[in-house]
Amino acid sequence: MSVLETIGRFVVTLLLAGVFGLVVRTFAQRFVGVQDSSLAQSVREVRSRVGLGGTEALAERDATLDLDYGTRNLVADGIGIVATVFGFFYLLGGRTSSFLNSPESSKFASTLWAVILAVTVSAVLFVGTNILFNQASKNYTLFKTLIGAVIGFVTFGLLDGNRLIQWVQGRETVADGLHGLVNNGSFTLLIFSVLIGAVIFAFYGYSYGTPRDEPRRYATIAAAVGGTMGALWGLFYAERIPVDTAITIIWTPLLGAILVGALGFALSKLNQPVRLAVGAAAGAGIGAILGGFLFRSVTxxxxxxxxxxxxxxxxxxxxxxxxxxxxxxxxxxxxxxxxxxxxxxxxxxxxxxxxxxxxxxxxxxxxxxxxxxxAGELPTQTQRTNIENRSRGPIFLAPAMFFLSVGLVIPLIRTFYLSFTDTVRREGVRGRFTEFVGLENYDRIFSNPSSFDIGDWTNFENGTIPSLFTSAPFALGLTMVLVAAGMAFLAGRRSGASASGSSLLVPGLGIFALLAALFQFRLIRSSGSESAQGDIVDAVSTPLWRYAYLLLFLAAGLGLLYAAFTNMAFAGKSGGAATAAKPFSFDLAGGHGGVFAFGLFLAITAFFASFRGTIFNSLWWVFTVTIVSTVLGLGIAALADRASLENVAKSIIFMPLAISFVGAAIIWRFMFIARPDGRPQTGVLNYLWLKVGDFAMSDWNWLGALALLGVVAGFLMISYAGYTRANSGMVGGGIAMALPILWLAWRLFDGRLGGVGATAGDRTLFFFSTDLPYNQLWLMLILIWIQTGFAMVIFSAAIKAVPSEFIEAARVDGATDSNIFWRIIVPQIIPTIGVVTTTLIVTVLKVFDIVRVMTNGNFESQVIANEMFVQAFSNREVGLGSALAIVLFISVVPVVFVNVRRLQHEG
Amino acid sequence: MATIDVARDQERMQALTDGSTRTGLVSTVYKFLSGIPSWILWIIVILWTTPTLSLFVNSFRGREDQRSSVFWRTTPDQLTMDNYSTVWNSQAAGGLKEGFVNSFAIAIPATIIPIAIAAFAAYAFAWIDFKGRELMFIGLVSLLAIPNQVALLPLLQTYAGGAHQTIPFTDKTITLIPDLGLQGTSNAVWLSHIGFALPFAVFLLHNYMKSLPKDIFESARIDGADHFTIFWRLVLPLSIPVLAAFAIFQFLWTWNDYLIATTMLGAGGGGSTPLTVRIAALVGEFGRNEHLLTAGAFVMSAVPLMVFFALQKYFVKGLLAGSVKG
Structure with a gap:
């Protein structure tokens, strides 16, 4: 196929399919619209019957119901989309006819039937239960009989299914029947159940249109009973089980239903003391029958x-x-x-x-x-109505509670149990056995160096992983923290206010700075050689920088400790009076607080880069992704709030949320590709990186450096503007942005940017997912790419919900945009920030797909969720895998707690 | 003195709110800088799109073209649908046609069934009085953040052999759930999804149903309508928007799921694995099928992206209403 043909075919197909979809959608809209207004009609009818037709709120709701996009157009849109997709594939390949006869179509059909079957059976059960309990107040005899029948059916069925009672030696049980049903569920059966379910459902709804029509009610009940019987018959017919076998399978439950149902019928008619006697006697009879057929092994x-x-x-x-x-x-x-x-x-x-x-x-x-x-008397009418009313909550909850307990709660409890066991083989016996081993699995997790590895934190040899105190991000981060602390001190001198917790912060920071100085000193003394950790580290390991850092850390550390001691002495003298201003006040409120926070972020990143292991890695993920996504999401939401084409920008940033983690990982894999040196780079990032290198080596690099110097000048101007307005954030931010760009300009001018190596032609590429120690940051980038959209959408809605009077009032008072953002919007959306952060923490803790697809935990990038999968399902270490799952569970418990507290606060 | 101060204050205020009153270089720079926010936004938008765009363009190029130049160097004569037809038809390259069907076979039941179940429960929590309602709802909310991993092992064991309980102090074991032969079928996957989806579904629907006006319910009760009538005739029609929101959410969730599918079906194989599992397996043989991954990723993302762009409004609604989902 030529290109032109491909494109042409594609476009024409898309257009045709689009037109087709549009036509179908229009028709569907008419159709659904009619359906919908009849629905609205019926709602309105009920309302008018209950005397609520006229209120304003309801009129509004009626309007919503009639016109809302949600009720009418949604279905039409859905049909239109399906039609478009269908039309696209139909026209593209002309494959539809073969599709209809393919195994795929039978898969579609069986899925469809499975859904219809499940929904129908649930609906029959649900509606049937509702009808049953309606009888408690209306027809007690019927109620009691049916309840008895159900109890008998279920009890006898369970006993039979567990092979506790037997009728004929070696015959099939209910369990076998169910097994066959699920495996070979055939068409006839499904048709039966579906038809019956639909009929019953329609009947029920119809009969409720006229609540006092008794005959119709009985007809419904009869239809329900008949439907169940028909479904059972369909089951055996469809399974092609001989009728006599079918009868033997159904025999026990049916016998139970008849016997206990009869008992229920009798009890509903009798008064004491005959009631008790009949109950006991009939019960004894049923018991005797059961005992007669009790399985030999359980007598x-x-x-x-x-x-x-x-x-x-x-x-x-x-x-x-x-x-x-x-x-x-x-x-x-x-x-x-x-x-x-x-x-x-x-x-x-x-x-x-x-x-x-x-x-x-x-x-x-x-x-x-x-x-x-x-025992007990026959219930009065009030009691019977009470039975009906009290039954309603459990009936409505029962399906959800069943699936929740079977699918979530009981497995959770069992995982707890499994985490204390280990599967072992025994000498001379086939199979595996579960043994109780206490806390051994947890011990294995926490004592394993692959979970916690802090061996590198003082390593200043030329390893792949830098030591904490001498790595570049740490030095940079600590410097920023110290500069911000200095500014906080100046601000504190002006305002006299002291940040809460500064009594711990100041000496802590001082000690940290001194430690950093000590390690710088040891590094300078012990190593003369350059470490090979990429460009940034390279700069730090230049001895000149090291000496500068040494002096800075030393001075800052001593200064901070001096400040802390002076404050302590002062507090001692003044008797700890909280109101008195301390000699050294550190006021972090203001822009330099941001510099402080960013420095801290860098320093903590350095911390995680030097501490390795599964649990540290998970913590690192949580730390970085949560903070970066939240901050970026908030920033983008704030930026987009005033922008033209706001919705376009937002939906593009939001889009990755619709793509699976596996898909996102693949998308980024292609961004990260590094082809062997000399071959064309097709990964966008490495391509651009090498292009920068080409430029750095060209004759025009000075021009680029000059341009960068211009940007530096711009940022310095911001700094200056901040100085004239006493805005410490602008000062610090400007300098913080200007310094790295200045460094880039210098490297560009020097011709050493963009992976340019010592010798010509030797270029350093980024191997994003494998290069220690920062490879995990690149994996986190994928999740950040996805989750920022989530944070942005939530924040965007929250920002729009801030009352506009607040913002206008502030603007009238002369507040700048950034003032409005920090002083008005942010305090208003703090609860939202809490929601976003907790949600992100849980999402990040569970991250599995990305790590699995990108590295599968290699290159020291293992996280708890993937380790759990590997141990439980690849290595078949059920106990260890369960223990890891429980570790994951325990780490979300604080979030659960926060959620519940939030719920209680909201009422 | 006082008047001068006021004048200066006004001037400063004006300067802060409107950079244009200043003259000279500072003003020019200020104006330039005040335009930066919207630039930054669009730069971020471009950065955000590049990865997807790169993959999308590359998916229409052959293996050699993909490996020889970066995506914006694509020439019209390189464009081809070969990657798509290979991944769609060839079993060796993933057999995505089958995977596509399997993804639907998992996502559709896993979307529809929880809605029905959750709607009942949400109504009960919102409007039926019964003992322990508060406590049960708190229990439900506390399940919202629970990672799926904690339930996978026992669920897999149940699908593989049923659930059996040995009665303490005896040698007797009773069967609670018989072996239904679910191991390795898509039924096992969507059944698991139901349990995992329910806390969020009930929470989301409950919040919406709770916000319906109380007087409808009270008057309907007085008129003799029981809970089932109210639910069926009043609440359900009024809740369609939130049902749609949850449906979209859940559809994307189950379509994109990898963890549960790969646990229940195994990474390697079986005929019932959905797209995510197949494509993740394709990544394992990255070298050989590298060029096919591009098309595979887009086959996998086509349906969610279509749903996303068509029904974004509802997706956002669901996200906003239930942003505590774990």
């Missing part, structure tokens, strides 16, 4: 003292509980005795007793259970 051996003691004990407990709750003591005793009997007969004793004993044990248990149902 209990009656050990009289054991089960008598258990029964008496639990009965007493039951009485005690009901006494405290103020409920009927007899029902408490019966419930307790039932549980005690079951424990005594089936748990504490051995198995293999004779059939007669099994029947006896089950008979007593059944009698107790039946007596429990038969």
């Amino acid at each position: 209990p051996r009656m050990e009289v003292p054991k089960f008598l003691i258990a029964t008496a004990l639990l009965a007493a407990v039951g009485v005690g509980i009901n006494y405290i709750r103020g409920k009927n003591l007899i029902t408490g005793a019966i419930s307790g005795a039932l549980i005690g009997w079951i424990i005594g007969a089936f748990v504490l004793t051995g198995v293999g007793g004779p059939r007669s004993e099994a029947i006896g044990a089950c008979l007593v248990a059944g009698a107790l259970a039946g007596a429990r149902f038969g």
Whole structure:
């Protein structure tokens, strides 16, 4: 295919598909619109019936319902998009016809059916339960019968499924049936369930349109029962299980449903004392039947003292509980005795007793259970209504609670348990066994050098990882911190205010500066050779700079300690009076606070670069990505707030959030590619880097240096402007920006920028994801690229929510834009900053995809989430993997706490 | 003296708010500098787009072209759809057609089913009085930030062999969930997604439903409508915007998921792996299939990007309403 043809085909296809999609969308909009207004109509009808038609708020809501993009156009848009995609592929390849007959289409179909099946079954269960509990107040006999049937069906089904009772030796159980259903769920079955579910659902909604129409209600219930039966029949038919097998499978649950349902029916008609007697007798009968079919391996051996003691004990407990709750003591005793009997007969004793004993044990248990149902009086109408009302919350919650507990809570608890175990092999026995090992897994995590490695922090040999105190970012960061501290001192002299916590900050900083000076001194003494850590470090390791740093750190350290001691002596003299101004006040409020924070950020980055290990790496990720994304997101939101084409800019920055982490990692992999020297560089970053190098080596490099000097001059002007306005942030910021650019200009002029090596043709490339120690920063860049959009969107909404009167009032009073931002907007959105930071912390802690795709934890870039995956699923170290998951869990617990507190504050 | 001070103050104020009153070099520089913010914004926008653009352009170039020059040196005669047709059709290069279908097979159920379940629960938390409601809701909110990793191992064990519990002090084991043969199927993936999605879904929908006017509910109750009627006829139609917001959110989430899919299906294989897993496997053989990754990444991102750009408004709505999702 030629290029022209490709492009042409592509464009024409896209256009045609677009037109097609548009047409479909228009039709869909008409269709959905009609549907929607009838929906709105019905809502309005209900409202008018309840006498709410006229209020203003509702009229507004009606308008929303009718016209809102959300209700009508959304569906139409969705259909239009699907049509466009479909049309695109159809026209592009003409493959649709083959697609319809392909395995992919059958996959589509089976997925669709699975969804419909799941939704239908849930809907039938949910609606059925609702109908069932509606009967509590309307038709108690029906309610009690159906409840009994359900209890019997489920109990017998569970017993049968667990092979605790058996009808014919070696036959299939409910479990087998379910297994077959999920694996070979076939068309017929699905059609059955779907049709039945749809019919029932429609029926239910229809009958509710006229609430007092009793016959229709019964028809609905009948349809529900019939539907369930039909679905079951469909199950066996579709599975092509012979009818007799099907009957044997369904036999036990059905028998249970009939027996217990009959019991429920009887109990709903009788009053005491016949009620209790009938309950106990019928229960005993059902128990006896169960006992007769009890599986051989679980028939209990009656050990009289054991089960008598258990029964008496639990009965007493039951009485005690009901006494405290103020409920009927007899029902408490019966419930307790039932549980005690079951424990005594089936748990504490051995198995293999004779059939007669099994029947006896089950008979007593059944009698107790039946007596429990038969105890108490028939409920009055009020009580029955109460049953109905109280059931509603649990019914609505049940599906969510089921999935939450099965899919999240119980697995979490089990992971806790697994983290204290280890799987081992035993001599001469097949398979693996789980052994309890206590805290051994946690010990393995925390004692492993690959989790914590602080060996490099004083390493000033020429290793790949710089020592903390002599690395370039640390020196730079500490310098900025110290300069800012000096400015804070000057500001404190003016204002007399002292930053909170400065009593710890000042001496701490002093000690740190002295330590840094000490290490600089040792470095200068011990090494004459240059370290090979890239350009920036190179500059620091120039002896001249080292001496300058040594002097600076020494002076600053001594000065800060002197200030701290003077303050302490003063506090001692003045009796710790908090109101008195200290001789040395450090006021961090103001722009130099930003310089201080940035310096601190750099110094902490240096800290993480020299401390290695999985846990340190995760902390580093959290630290860097959270801070950078938040700050960048806030900055961009503030910038975009006033810009033209604001929405375009915002959606472009926001876009990476829609791309998967795997996709983002691939996108950046291509940015980071470094091809062997001499071959054309196709990674954008290395390409540009080498281009800079070419320029530095060319004859025109002085021109570039001059231009950079111009920029430096500009920043110095900002600094000067800040000085005239007593704005320390502008002074510090200007100088902070000017210095590195000055350095760049110098390197450019010197011809040493852009990976230019000592000899001609020898160029230094960036191997972003592998070059220690900063390789992880490049991986973090990917996540920052994604998450900044998230922070920006949230901040943007928060900034727009700041009342415009505040901003206008400030502007009238002569506040500058930056004043408005720092003094008005930022204090207003502090809660939002909290939300963004906590969300980001959790996201970053879970980061897995990026590390897995980029390095898979190699080059010392392992993080907890990936380590957990590797241990649990690649190395099959279930215990260790669980322990790592729990470490991850514990590290988000503070965030959970913050979330809950926030919820409680909001009401 | 006082008058002069006032005059000077006014002058200074004007100078601060409007740089144009100044004259000379400082003013020129000031004007220049005050334009910088919008430049910075657009520079950031360009920086943000470059990586995606680079990959997008390269995806239409052959292997040798990709390896010989940087993306903006692309010439029209290099453009080709070969990468796309290879990744789409060839099994050796990932078999993305199958992966595409599998991604849908996971994302659609994982989007639709939680909505239904969560809507019920959200309504219960918002408008039904029952014992322990507050406590349960706090429990739900505390689940929001829980990392998925903590539940993966037991879930995988359940899919592989069911859930069985040995009763303490006896040798008897009972089956709580039978082995349903879910291991290695897409059903296992979307079933897992349901549990992980629910806390956020319920939280998001609850916040919205709680904000509906109370008088509707009270009058409807007085008129004899029960909770199910109110839910079905009143709340659900009114909640469609937030349902859409959650649906988009959840669709993107499940489509882009890698962790759960690779855990439940295995990194290497099986026919049911979604796009993310297939493409991540392609990365493993980076050298050989490097040029195909470009097209693969775009096949993978096409659907989320389309959903994103078409329905951004709802996505943002969901993001804003539920920004405590873990």
